[in-house]
Amino acid sequence: MRWKELLNPLDIKTPICKVCGNPIKYDNFHILFHPNTSICGSCYGKFEILDERYKLQNCPTRILFRYSSEIKNSIYQFKANGDYELREVFFEYLLNDLRFEYRDHVVVPAPSSPESDAIRGFNHAEELFAQLNLPIVKAIIKTSNREQKEQSMEGRKEIGKYFALTKINKIRNKKVLIVDDVYTSGSTINAMIKLVKKAHPKSIKILILSKQLHNQEDRIKYKRN
Ligand SMILES: [Zn+2]
Structure with missing residues (x-):
């Protein structure tokens, strides 16, 4: 089991960034703790x-x-x-x-x-x-x-x-x-x-x-x- 699923066992589908349309990578703390996040770290960073x-x-x-x-x-x-x-x-x-x-x-x-x-x-x-x-x-x-x-x-x-x-x-x-x-x-x-x-x-x-x-x-x- 990947660590993402451990943290978030009910949400198995990868959320999609509403700005760029790419799957959201679990690469920052906010996203880890907000599994239904709407924007990827890269877009928000801009x-x-x-x-x-x-x-x-x-x-x-x-x-x-x-x-x-x-x-x-x-x-x-x-x-x-x-x-x-x-x-x-x-x-x-x-x-x-x-x-x-x-x-x-x-x-x-x-x-x-x-x-x-x-x-x-x-x-x-x-x-x-x-x-x-x-x-x-x-x-x-x-x-x-x-x-x-x-x-x-x-x-x-x-x-x-x-x-x-x-x-x-x-x-x-x-x-x-x-x-x-x-x-x-x-x-x-x-x-x-x-x-x-x-x-x-x-x-x-x-x-x-x-x-x-x-x-x-x-x-x-x-x-x-
Ligand atoms: Zn994005």
Whole structure:
């Protein structure tokens, strides 16, 4: 009997990495103790972990990864192709930590337009962070279908104009966790914080999957915040 079977006698089939499609090798401790792991060590190793913490509008903010080409491709596959199972790969190694840190919170996902939800069949931020097993309240909705990527930097600053606050009673006096997949200019998150504050929650924290660092200068500025 191989040592893998000794450790994991009920799971005889080799799991397949959801990113590269290769069988997962039992070559690191995490995989040994998590037999249903979704990503191989090699693919996860390509995700550049930032795990940066700072404050946005006085709200504790945590950003997990740099928006690298590997993260970008996986997010794209998840969002555009509706590759629902891929959501697991981003949090594979962090889930227990995140569930502990954000226990007792209600999740407010960054809104996507109802039209793109209909095309994809799901709201990506909501689905991505559903794994935290926290109640999800779609308290911020998009009132216009203008996609952020089609807008200029100036236009992005105005994004708050296209958001509206709803379900106020479900976040009032609650610990709110605002989540999004990619942080680019910060306009979405900043607009969301402003609106959520109007509902008088007990506290607000921010959790973002990845952040785009534009250049070296930006990296330095980012470190200082
Ligand atoms: Zn892989």
